[in-house]
Amino acid sequence: MRNTFGNVFTLTSFGESHGEAVGGVIDGMPAGIEIDKEFIQHELERRRPGQSALTTSRKEPDQVELLSGVFEGKSTGAPIGFVVRNTNHHSQDYENLRCLFRPSHADYTYYNKYGLRDHRGGGRSSARITISRCVGGALAKLALRQVGVSIAAYTSQVGDICTDPDYRRYDIAAAETNPVRCPDSEVAAQMEQLIRKVKAVGDTIGGVVTCVIKGCPPGLGEPEFGKLHAALGAAMLSINAVKGFEYGEGFAGVTARGSQQNDVFVNRGGRIATATNHSGGIQGGISNGEDIYFRVAFKPVATVLMEQQTVDMGGEPTRFTARGRHDSCVVPRAVPVVEAMAAMTLLDYYLIAKTVRL
Template identity: 50%
Template sequence: MSGNTFGTVFKVTTWGESHGNALGVVVDGTPAGLLLDASVIQKELDRRRPGQSSASTSRNEADTVEILSGVFEGKTTGMPISMMVRNKDANSNAYDYLRTIPRPGHADMLYREKYGTRDHRGGGRSSGRETLGRVAAGAIAKHLLSCYGITVVAHVIELDGIIASEMSFSEVMDNVEKTPVRCADLKAAQRMMQAIEDACKEGDSLGGIVEVIATGVPRGLGEPVFDKLDADIAKALMSIGAVKGLEIGAGFASARMKGSQMNDPFIVKDGQITCPTNNAGGIIGGISTGLPIICRVAVKPTPSISKKQRTVNMETGQECEVQVHGRHDPTIPPRLVPVAEAMVAIVLADHMLRSGFISPSSI
């Protein structure tokens, strides 16, 4: 099975399964000399950790990270950084009945057809728990980017059709962690929590939209033609299992605009050429403009629901019904927030290194 590594210079390889002994990640390309300890990684893993509220699965995992290599006396060595988190609260028995029954909305059947086998325990490698390694790697990327004044933050802007009011960047930074749904509009967040509770009572799940904002990104990142910055961001975010759509800047709204509305005019401000608007979302021609990078992802409802669904027994070929048991998120967007941040940060760190903005002497 290929496709476990992402990045060109800042390379990330995740490994492990949802109900295996452990999960982890190897990060190659981090410059030597970066101050780094486990607390930097743990802070981000704690944000992704399950069991924090009624908006997430009740699986109880501490997700304590172990740094196995690449850090010596509190600094990165320039060698691969290997990190591991051990699974403690996996309940594989709840999945025994799914050995031959694929769950609608999951990759169960396709994994079996492609590889001739599959780990039925919690989805194995296709589980959302795989994102743990991404968040650990993203923590290093975010920490590295912070040395250059770059900040990446995500927040839920829509859930079950409930749309948050537009918030300033400072309001997002201040409010995003104040509610379990990670919505900066606190009034909308209350309505979202009620919608989650209602969906849980019905044995159903909810989808939504997550917005990612990156500020402080210098002008000039991106390698046209096929390695455009927005193309790499799109691949990074679309590689998250629950993401089904993406837009950057004005996104799909640009299809309903005229050129005179969409184009960001150039002006001179404080002696610098810039744009008073940002319909491009901080990227033009695949190259960063220096304005905030803004992108949004559509996140599907959690496919594991307790409502009866139609499926087929892969051994007998007979149609049947399935009710998914076990512990699952009633909605994915709140826990996807740190994952989306991580993936955008990984892309930015990679392009910063590729473009020569980062060197060991500059850390």
């Protein structure tokens, strides 16, 4: 099982949804970075369950403990070990799932790969494991601040309710003022209403997260098998429930002509830039210094609180009703996870470029 992300800046995670704890080890963190523990905790609180009436009711403080790699408030360059204790797991809620395979979950595939599975909340396949990603992402954000890179994401779609596709129309920071994390207050209210409606009948719904990276220097990424957009896509597609990734104009750009899509180079205040940014800040697999923007599609959560048909481990047909505490729409809580994966990818590729140039 591959549990390590990254090349130079790496995260190795451990833990299960209903185990003792979730945690990890960060290696490759540059030395001398101010470690703002309140910021790291804030990033976890943006992801944690029970933060609004729209999310799962599981109550977890998600308090992070940094175990190593930090001295007098700064990173030492040594591995940073961390742990977040699980304190509110209700494993008994999953006892009726011990011997059957839930539709669209990892139950069947895990069982076939390993010969056994943890039926308690999905075990290793649970979205709770993204805690480790958020800690790693927070540390990466702290390092990226030193070179002027910022990363912000928001909910741009829930079901068929969408924001304007142009992220420049919004103050992305405003997304943190409502429970769906959408920067358009009117659209956010519609999204919230839809999620409540879906939740009331025990169903789920999906959506899209838009992410914007500002201040990325030109030159990050490799021209062949290490393309920056490919690395970002792989990072995003590793997140639970993600079904699609597109950057720049993405699929919408296929209806335009090349003459309309080409980003013309200009001299902007003594700096070479592009007049437009249909490319999404990446050309030839390498960053060009413009904003990098992309969208990540999340499917409806697979756990629905209604009776469903399936088979047990012996292949016999059966019916079941899921119990427990689950999100009706994972998108609002996925926003900080998308940011975290983007931050770790960018820092990793920044450090690769720095090493190559030495």
